[in-house]
Amino acid sequence: MEVFLMSDLEIHIDFACPFSYLGGEKYLQFLEKNNQPLDKFRFRSFQLQPNDNNQNPSYLDNRMKGSNFNSKEEYISFFNNGIGKAANELGLHYDVEHIVSKNSINAHLGLQFAIEQGKQAEYFREVMAGHWEQGKDYFDITYIEGVLRSLNLDVESFHQHLEQYKQGVADDIMLANQRGIHSVPTFYKDRVLLNGTGSDDIFETF
Template identity: 30%
Template sequence: MKVEIWSDVMCPFCYIGKRRFETALAQFRNKDQVQVEWKSFQLNPQMKTEPGKTINEYLAEVKGWTVDYAQQMNDHVTSMAADAGLEYNMDQAVVANSFDAHRFVQFAKTKGLGDAAEEQLFKAYFTDGKNTADIETLVSLGAEIGLDAEELRAVLDGTKYSDEVRKDIHEAQQVGARGVPFFVLDRKYAVSGAQHSETFLNALEQSFGEWEKANPKPLVAFAEGAACTTDGECD
């Protein structure tokens, strides 16, 4: 059964949602039959990469908040992240457009490393304060998860996988995603936001139960012997 997750690297709730979903999946008895696919989504496609601006200054600017209020909001999110076992250093986060980071993930998906790429990007952005719009930074992050550095650099220096990113963003509208994280299970059930692990587990159990009925496992013959058939033949 496929679970598709629309996400943006700059979304603090997406990393928290990832951890909570992983906790639920680890408890799910049929986890080996679940395929997770990460999908691209941009919260602010027009965002300019500004390494000299703090995330609090950015939020104050775009949302009309005071910097102090933005700090309070980020402190709250940092506390939520800690409860999920994550370390957020929001004061170090680099304001960065996420389009190339999404191309990075799309390329990693072709190598079976989509989940590793998402994890690497989230940690780079929220914990390590790295510029996830910088090509050399992305190449370095890719090499750490086993991607070929020169192949990745060639991808990022051009426009490859741009269409895949845009397709995912368009598809998000079709499935009803207005924000992220957005989880779609077997294209039947949707879970919006960084829900608690219990909610994810319940969604997995319900959607998998229906998926399993529609996709019964074929029986595998262990041994064959003398038998009779419905046409009356016995041997």
Template identity: 30%
Template sequence: MKVEIWSDVMCPFCYIGKRNFETALAQFADKEYIDVVWKSFQLDSSIPEVAKESYAEYLVINKGMAKEQVKGMLDNVTASAKQVGLEYNFDKSVMVNSLNAHKLLQFAKAKGLGSEAEEVLFRAFFTDGENIADQATLVALGKEIGLEKSEVQTALSDKKYEDLVKADIQEARQVGVQGVPFFVMDRKYAVSGAQPAQAFTQNLEKAYTEWRKLNPVSKLEITQGQSCTPDGICD
């Protein structure tokens, strides 16, 4: 069963939501039948590739929030992240456009490493204060999860991956995504926001029960004979 997750790597609740979803999935009895697909979403595509503001300054200048309000909000989010084992360092976060980061995600998805890419990108932005628009940084993050340097460099300059980012964002509009994180289960049920693990568990169970009825496990009556297996054993 497919679970699609729309997320922006610069969204603090997306990282928290990822952890809570992973907690629920780890405890889900039929997790081997769950296919997690990460989808791109940009909360603000107008942010420049070169950092001009801190995270707090960005909220004050672009969102019209008071400094005291921003400080209180970031302190609360940092505390929420800590509760699920995440370390947020907003004072170190580099506010840059997330498009290049999403291009890396799209390439990683094609290699079956979407979840791994999301993890290193979130950590780079929220914990380590790395520049997620910088190509050298993204190449290093790609290598960390097993991608080849030359392939990542090519992907970051290939318009195909930018088009995939835009396609995900367009699809989000069609699905009805108004904010992230947004988790869609079998295109029947959705969980919006960084909900507790229990909320994911409940929706996973409900969606999976319905999906399994339409996709029953095939039980074949097998007559055995001599054969060869993929590990090279023939008998």
């Protein structure tokens, strides 16, 4: 059965959220399996911790704080058997021990530029993989510049319009608030919200 998808579907994501990577990748793979172009939807920026001051850059240490886990090894096992296993099913391999936990704003600025340039899917995959699988620091603007260059995008143009992309992030966050979105990933279409990472069956009828 051929699946036809509406172009008004949007996915609210945060690069700091492991489930956003899963949800976005699931939908991209769904499009690919159905021979659909990867621009038939739009990512929307969202920040779970917009005021993160980057003082505690260890994702693992941050997750341990206030938790009921007795050791890092216990949490790593919990992570790998839960989120990690779900990621593996998509061909992703989270490296929880080396994830850099910082403010995601610069990753979102790059996303706004990539959306404008028609490269949102490629950018999403590159930055998410860098963050969750390779221990990259997406707050480091030189890293974001490197990703943009790898996609043959004009870094100078990115910096020239940086204020525009900052406003784009702010507008997306305001839109999420108007839609009653407080967690990510959240799929949105025709005033209907779908929370969570979704599935092929859900995507076919959403």
